[in-house]
Amino acid sequence: MAVKAFRERIGGSGSRLDIILFGGFLGSLFSFLQFLSSPIIGNLSDRFGRRNVLLISMIGNAVSMLLWIFSGSFTVFVWSRIIGGLTEGNVQMSIAIISDITSPKDRSKALAWVGISFALGFTIGPPLGAYLASFDIHQIYPYLPVNRYSSPALFAFGLIAFETVYLYAYLPETSSLSMAGDFTNASSQEPSTKVNATSKSSKTTTSTSHSRSTSSKDSKNRLSVLSLIHFAFLFSFSGMEFTLTFLTHDRFDFTPVQQGKLLAFMGVLSALIQGGYVRRVSHKYVSEQTLILQGIISCAIGLLVVGVWATNITRLYIGVAFLAFTSGTVVNSLTSLASLVNQDSDEHSGHSTETKSNRGHTLGVFRSHGQLGRSIGPILACSGYWIAGSSNMYMAATGVMALLGLVVYFMIPRPALKPMKQD
Template sequence: MPDKWDLVLMGGLVGSMFSFLQFFVSPFIGSLSDRIGRRKTLLLTMIGNLVSTVLWTFASTFNIFLWARIVGGLSEGNVQLSIAIISDVTDETNRSKSLALVGIAFATAFTFGPPLGAYFTSFDLSTISPTLVKYGVYAFSSPALVALVLLTVEVAYIMAFLPETSNLHKGDSQKNESKKSTVGQPSMVSRNLSNLKTLNLIHALHLFIFSGMEFTLVFLTFDVFDYSNMQQGKLLGFIGIASSLIQGGYVRRKARTAGEKKMVLQGVIACVAALVMFALLAEMRSGTTLLFIGAFCFAITSGTVVSCLTSLASMQCSDDDPRLAKGHALGVFRSYGQLGRAIGPLVACTVYWAYGPVVCYSLGAICMSAVTATVVKCIPQTPKAHKTA
């Protein structure tokens, strides 16, 4: 058992390291995209991902694998740049609907990616292709080779079909600049900066709690139901698929009419409900129905909060002030989220193993209730023009 939990802890630390690196590098990637363009920056980050995967392919030692994760963490900019590109080509009336596509892709990939990787891990290249192993390819790096092929196709697709979008509205902005009155502009910039700070904080706190509680869910199912890896995978797959359907069928339709703030509120309330159910489940030591209702509430949270917070953050951006430039502002926004995602699992696991699941999920519910109150009181309202469009 000690050896097993050492491996669990090491896996958590490696995962947290990846998010910490994202916390440091995301603002830089965003600012770079404002200066040289989204397309060039995205291609640079994709090249970094390719280098990371090549290192992974030859990772016959843990040190090489760790370097692969470091390079990957410093290069991972495709999510935030995709969000910036969508913000460039949409207006406030359909931004949440379009940003939901990023969430759908993310949830779908995390649902089917790990099982696919686990499947290819079983292939021994020393028997399938001894020549590759002879030249230094690690015998069990089949998932890395598959990822390398997919990344190469993605880079080729971006080079062939993705246009530059960061300068899409600059011409219109320059034409209208002389027409805009400067009266009230400083106060508007100050208000938007304040809104962004609030959204950054809520984003960090939400992911700190949500990612931590989600990370401990596999421990809970093992403790209470003695779930196997396959059963835990099915539960997480259920959450991923449900999240994709919620984003595609509900968020894309309702965000425009209900407003992003209400969607965020629904998500954090659903998270509180899920954590209360998990605490009851841990206390009763039974109740599969509670588990899946709580998992569905988690899916609601996953499908609504981050995408709608991102949409609200993008609405505060403006090309007229460098502090509000989309790339930089959304990079900082993602940085705060990655900080929460990095620290959350470490803190949640510590509380879980020190005080038990009942205390862990009860504290999580209390903390998420505080986030809910913050959303109600502090989050900026969706612009009226957007809500009535």
């Protein structure tokens, strides 16, 4: 009833819109729950280790899929999504683990693999899910307490179970948790060394404390800026993703198959950009800050092309190509910079042992802002689409991206890097 009331409020009509809006609300709920849980998951990983928290997250995902498989009512299905959203820490922990084992200069290249995996999943997942949904387990095995859409959840549960066993057997712990190690090293020193160290320490306590305080404040400011940029970007970009199916159906009368091909084109191109461009040039020739700016400019162009200029399918694909470049550059580079916030802080203060121990919390706060944007963006974009029209909505999103580009240009400094080699 709530979906129908919302659809009527914004001026839409038809059962197809009800289905799309309903899926959007469920997706927004999932993202909002991640917004709530991401900082907690990050803190837990700092305290108990990435491996342990990742395994618990996998178990939570498995429970979510089991509830979906055996959900005999809509209430049980919603609970499966709630549990899934609250325990979804796979991506966050993967990013933290990669950040633990890579140097700052290799961070973006390594994180690009996460983006590539996302892009491929974005390409393969929807058509695979649609195909699996065509198999009604309940009709084949009527004695099982399942529903007609249990097949995709059963397949996902199998993948999660295999992955959990694999991680348990082969994934080592990567977080430092090194305070005890530092204490051990200190206690093993010779007495004379301890005295000299204590003497030197007492002379520099005031300056070190001041340095720590200043550095901590700077790192919090950097994290706040990156988190707000992450929120604003995903707020606009996720709105585009959600309404793109509306636009292609209304303007070009696209069928679900044609929409799937368009999204597959975007996903494959995004993966190629991350593997062929981002991994080759990031940090070595092009800074993360520059990649973010390139991606946001590309997004503004893509939104304008898709929303206003795309009067035929060729132009539509051109606009989506710009958006694919954005998908392959912005979030990956923002995440890389967020993972370096504590690194920068520790290098200034001279206490590198704190770097990994705070990284889970830092990435959790950063990711939670993005998930908040992803939970709000589709709802407001859908409202704007049906109230103001596709062209006006996409032009407004273009304006948001243009302003965000100015924020990135003036708020995130770009380090000097060596120039590209000439062939």
